[in-house]
Amino acid sequence: xxxxxxxxxxxxxxxxxxxxxxxxxxxxxxxxxxxxxxxxxxxxxxxxxxxxxxxxxxxxxxxxxxxxxxxxxxxxxxxxxxxxxxxxxxxxxxxxxxxxxxxxxxxxxxxxxxxxxxxxxxxxxxxxxxxxxxxxxxxxxxxxxxxxxxxxxxxxxxxxxxxxxxxxxxxxxxxxxxxxxxxxxxxxxxxxxxxxxxxxxxxxxxxxxxxxxxxxxxxxxxxxxxxxxxxxxxxxxxxxxxxxxxxxxxxxxxxxxxxxxxxxxxxxxxxxxxxxxxxxxxxxxxxxxxxxxxxxxx
Numbered sequence: 059x060x061x062x063x064x065x066x067x068x069x070x071x072x073x074x075x076x077x078x079x080x081x082x083x084x085x086x087x088x089x090x091x092x093x094x095x096x097x098x099x100x101x102x103x104x105x106x107x108x109x110x111x112x113x114x115x116x117x118x119x120x121x122x123x124x125x126x127x128x129x130x131x132x133x134x135x136x137x138x139x140x141x142x143x144x145x146x147x148x149x150x151x152x153x154x155x156x157x158x159x160x161x162x163x164x165x166x167x168x169x170x171x172x173x174x175x176x177x178x179x180x181x182x183x184x185x186x187x188x189x190x191x192x193x194x195x196x197x198x199x200x201x202x203x204x205x206x207x208x209x210x211x212x213x214x215x216x217x218x219x220x221x222x223x224x225x226x227x228x229x230x231x232x233x234x235x236x237x238x239x240x241x242x243x244x245x246x247x248x249x250x251x252x253x254x255x256x257x258x259x260x261x262x263x264x265x266x267x268x269x270x271x272x273x274x275x276x277x278x279x280x281x282x283x284x285x286x287x288x289x290x291x292x293x294x295x296x297x298x299x300x301x302x303x304x305x306x307x308x309x310x311x312x313x314x315x316x317x318x319x320x321x322x323x324x325x326x327x328x329x330x331x332x333x334x335x336x337x338x339x340x341x342x343x344x345x346x347x348x349x350x351x352x353x354x355x356x
Contacts, residue, residue, distance in 0.1 A: 073295045089323075101265065112246060118242045135236070140254075144252075
């Protein structure tokens with residue numbers, strides 16, 4: 059086992075700052091998509107947003123000479139990844155369009171918990187009983203938020219849960235994706251799957267193409283821009299400091315999402331949202347800490 063080499067504290071500070079920028083970017087992307095979905099059918103939002111991301115990642119791949127037609131694109135993990143990307147994006151955008159931004163953002167924060175559980179179940183990674191308890195508590199946080207047996211239960215909250223499960227499946231499939239495929243290629247096909255999801259949902263939604271106003275066009279352009287900036291900042295964060303030091307700052311997205319929901323959409327999160335948020339965040343932070351402790355003290 060290689061000894062742990064400490065990273066310059068300044069690098070961790072810079073990496074953490076990049077992570078905060080990334081989470082702010084993703085939260086702004088969500089808010090702009092929600093705003094656009096108020097004027098356009100969901101399928102149209104998905105198609106336009108997806109095409110914007112496809113264009114950006116295609117140019118990025120071209121700039122570095124990465125091939126988008128690599129044979130490994132047709133590998134089984136990539137097919138599974140695309141399937142989960144379609145499901146995750148479709149249901150999460152539906153959640154943004156039809157439910158409060160704050161609750162959708164909070165539920166999304168449970169994704170790492172399900173990724174850890176999936177890694178143990180499908181990849182044989184060792185997860186001790188303490189982390190399993192934390193995972194169960196985090197899942198309980200999701201249940202507290204959606205309140206399936208309460209008077210305030212809304213079936214629309216299930217959309218965010220389905221979107222979160224789709225993203226967890228995508229992340230797990232990404233771990234199994236061939237190493238020959240770079241982030242630019244993964245990003246290109248990830249956004250291409252959003253276009254597919256949009257056209258597929260069109261048959262269900264049966265909504266005609268709607269003219270795009272200047273304000274809506276700016277919202278969609280802003281969503282694509284924020285998404286790209288957030289993605290680039292995330293990559294920068296993960297490559298600057300220690301993963302265990304910068305990853306906890308992912309949860310700032312929860313604060314940004316709730317804040318934007320209150321300021322832009324007049325949302326007032328219920329106590330169940332705050333309690334569920336606390337359970338999810340504490341569970342996630344404990345799993346990160348425990349994972350680092352287990353690695354350094356086998």
